[in-house]
Amino acid sequence: MSRNIVETIVGALVLLVAGVFVFYAFAKSDRTGPDGYEVVARFGRIDGLKRGADVTLSGVKVGTVTGIVLDGKTYQAVVRMAVSSNVDLPADTNAKIVSESLLGGTVVALEPGGDKKLIRANGEIQNTQDSIPLTELIAKFMFGGTGSK
Incomplete structure (x- = not known):
């Protein structure tokens, strides 16, 4: 017993x-809780970006990728992000897919513009830059080309 x-x-x-x-x-x-807001951005390529990836501004985490879907009409990846409420994004903010490091994951890096108008909740970031595959970067560096045929 x-x-x-x-x-x-x-x-x-x-x-x-x-x-x-x-x-x-x-x-x-x-994590971005109820005090944050969501925005979307459309990309032609998001190599390696996953749900839960960081959203950064000046290298500081300001949000999280909450969803990724493919738009069947435009064939673009629609990335939904939760951004902290204490971060105001100007309407001309640029979003790009970048690698954290050679061994690290992929993040969405935001670069704010100078517009006085702000992106509201459920708004869309219009200015985006697709990810660049590492093999293309290496080929461009080594051979001076684009790495694609």
Whole structure:
């Protein structure tokens, strides 16, 4: 009987530690909650971009990619992003797909323009730049070409 009590106590402690870990992870995560707003951008190529990827401005995370779908009419990737509410994006903001590093993932980098008009919730970033495949960059550097035939 005492063995069952010990197993029950150990099991309860394991569950308690797991619960504390989950609470800590949610408390420390940098996610855009209800105080943020969503915007969309359309790209011809988004090589390697995934849902949950960072959205950065001047190298600082300001949001997260919340969804990616293909527009069946234009064949463009429509990227939905949640942006922190304390970040105002001018209407002429530029969004581009970039690699964090040679080994890192892909992020959406925002470059604000100078327009006084702002992009509102569910608005669209009109100025976009597609991702450039690493193989094309290497070929251009090595051979002076575009890397495509």
